[in-house]
Amino acid sequence: MQLDETDRRVLRHYLADPDLPRADLADRAGVTAATLSRRLGRLREGGVIRSEGARIDWRRLGYEVEVSLRFTLDKTFPRAFDDFIAAAREVPEVVAIETFLGRVDVRLNVIARDMAHYQEVYRRRILTLPHIAELEALMLISTIKDAEALPL
Amino acid sequence: MIDLDDTDRALLRALALDADVSAGELGRRFGLSQPAAWRRVRRLEEAGILAGRRVEVDRTALGFGVTVFLGVKLATRGRVSLEDFERAVQAIPEVQVVQHVLGLFDYRLRVVARDIADFERVLRRRIMTLPGVGNVEANVLLTEERRPGPLG
16 A cells, blocks of 8 residues: 555554544644545555554553563474464463564563462463473563554 | 443453444444443443553554564663663654563563664664663564453
8 A cells, every 4th residue: 555645644643642532633634634534544444554442451450460471482393383372362361472583482461460360370371381492571560651653 | 440240341352452333333232222332431431441542553564664572671770770761762763662571671662663774773873872771682573463361
């Protein structure tokens, strides 16, 4: 899909503040409400905007603990990635799965109600995942910035 | 913290996929009247559980072919250097996410770049020059998948 300057401007402002009311977003991007809605529609149809879902605040739902678990897999098993990811999808406390090129193969974002719950999830559901060679944990203290903004 | 029933959880699952589903549509899907669905959504918003929208874009289509996660260890400790680091790192446009973590690293950063050469520029000119930055580990993101989490 070919993007022009207006598409980029609309996207830049939308990504910088996705919760802005549409009229204000149109103002910031310097387009009319009709143009804004047409451009956003085209960006969705063209697959540039993939999804616009609600953000869920897990802490507000009582999940106080968030841990980033970084795995190195035993790649002597040809299906190590597929098996591991399929099993990780079955764990309800896993909220994100990412694969990497680097020292880390896979990262799981795991949430838990408290440390006791985390301990239980970790022992019963995480350590039992297939083909783990190495595993290390980063416990989230605070999120300082979390934006989808791109320097367009 | 508010109590959720199965209908609330179903609403959260639906809204996490598409923040623009109308109350009428949610009502039809989950056997509620339009006003009842609207009231439930409103309650979830007021409790802060629905915390705005998350827009996902095809970064490659927008010219950002590379996403890298950096683990950053600070070289010097202390309150002042943490604040200086956080202030400076948030201002870098290519840095989308900054998390303070406990473990092997002090911070996790998500960095977008046009290509590997552009990433090297960001790393050398912007990241390595941050106040207090010490050891840095980079892993290039290959795939990412958001999971519904414990809403089932």
